[in-house]
Amino acid sequence: MATGLCKEPRVSRYLLFATELYALPILRPLQAAIRARGGEAAWFLPKAAATHLRDGERRLADAGEVAAWAPAAVLAASNWAPHFFPGAKVQLFHGFNVEKRADERGHFRIRGLFDLYCTQGPATTVPFRELAREHGHFAVVETGWPKLDPLFAPDGGEAAALRPSDGRPVVLYASTFTESLSSAPLLREEIAREVASGERYWLLTLHPKSDPQWVAQYRTLAGPNARFVEADDLIPALRAADVLVSDTSSVVSEFVVQGKPVVTLRNRAPKPHMIDIQAPEQLGAALAQAFAPSPALRAELAAYADSIHPWRDGGASGRVLDAVADLLDGRLGPLARKPANLWRKWQIRSRVKRF
Template identity: 30%
Template sequence: MKAILFCQNNYAFGILEPIKQVLESNNDNYIWFIKEKILNDFPHKTDNFTTKISDLEHYNSDVIFVPGNEVPYFLKGLKTQVFHGLAGEKKGHFRIRHYFDLYLTQGPYFTNRFNELKNTHKNFEVIETGWPKLDVYGQGKNKYNTYKTELLEKHKAKKVILYAPTFSPKLTSAPFLINQIKRLANNLDYIILLKFHPLMDNDWINRYKELANKIPNIIFQDEKNIIKFLLISDILISDTSSVIYEFILLDKPVITFNSISENIKWEDTSNYDELVELVDTNLTKDPFAKSRAFIVKQFHPYNDGKSAQRMVEAVKSYINKNGVPKKRELSFLRKLKIHSKFGRPHKK
């Protein structure tokens, strides 16, 4: 099987890497597509990769794994949506854009919704596999324990706190929490890690970097894959971000501000001044421990570390049954949008 790992944003690397590993173990052929703007961040430059859509046209793929919203309709291959997060309440998560032949879902909450949409549109399939980015939870949950111990010892601290807000201007807590984060850092038992989305407004990135430069127990993290910081942190502070669900699946407490989630099973408030007190309460008493079980069951019930393997197997099964699509039929306007983002198909 020949596969394309399709990356438009750097968060895609951590999602697609487990699929790449399965492909390699199967001796399947693959190529990464990397947008020019993220090439410097790409960690697998010894792999086969390209920045040109024209190369993909000649590659003659069987499947295209996409953790984003668009993929060129004219590329040969089963166009497969693998998703870039678990936040189903975010605008557009369940929007059918008609670019995909197959949706590989993370858990029953997503599967049920997409099956309802499949019954309406009747032009794609849905298979539940789990999410490959979280395979590390089943394979190496403790892989950064030594790093965490060394970090705590260096700062003579007891707990690691992760602040990971969304980038969306309407949803982000970043403008409202900067002074509260500073206040939280007065407790030297805490190390506060700042991990911002790559699309976050640069002004706020720079302000928080300045804060980290001034206060030793606040650390701004530039490393692209957030999984490391999810694994070592004792509590997460956020707003409306899919990282909330990734963290809850580790069975650890979360505090959010003005979340728009439909399934809030954690501490959520609209009062930014409560941050310090809420961190203390959730670290010591963990009042939402029992309610987190709902999120695990509905959003991602897989803890075996084999979601990427299930994805590859699901794709092969689909292709064996239905064949490889030569292209995806789209409306004229959808085609124009694809042309504006990726260029027109090259004539054979």
């Protein structure tokens, strides 16, 4: 078993580790599952993000508090986790693989920090299992993604509240924050014309790390034909919308798992399930195609959804906890010692001090 994993009888304590606001909707379903099983959850996240915690959510302020609390596992919605925290380090991912970067720099980069990777579907499970055989110091279990548990749960009315009372079809616009890939500057005027026409109702949102000037620009479009939606929890908007307009954002994959059409502008790695356009003026025609998808497009949407996230039962969080228990109890087999990574570990200690 890897160094640092819990071997003694343990309290069911889990640390939810976040570096950005977008981690909150990934980790909150896990918090609910932990509590439902009688366990305890606490958060470790930057002070700026801590203001978004809710009543009853506990934050540990520093590494000393984490050590004293002694979690059995650190559940991380980030590409790193503090190696010196107690417990197994579990990678949950902050999004789907949308090929923003080459594999060796992006989704499949192995940093030597995690004991367990909880993958979302076959498209990520297969490559990570190959990497596990190569490296030997981590295990891989396909669990589905906790963030999507609410997507497949009964609707509590939040999605219905986002749809217009007159029954118009709904378009969700969401963009990546990566400046070179963002469609926000390019599509703003075209979307403004679509909103003004009133033919469809628009839900508008931008990634929390987007340039504030573009967030402000899209907020001005809110009115009788559009609503700006805060990006800290997009699940109701994903459920409410009939079609998504985006770019090279992981929200494309989050939307597609529902089998709904997507229009992308200059996607970095366009796929057959996308209606990818190269110029803003093509948006109107693409939307018409999206609202009347061909059988071939529907088949591509279904195939892609099955490859990235075949789990539609809302039970990913429970499977993550089961996988952690299997890891801690040795049922996933022995793991090799992780690499020393002295420079990276020094960087991580410096980061945690700034939290």
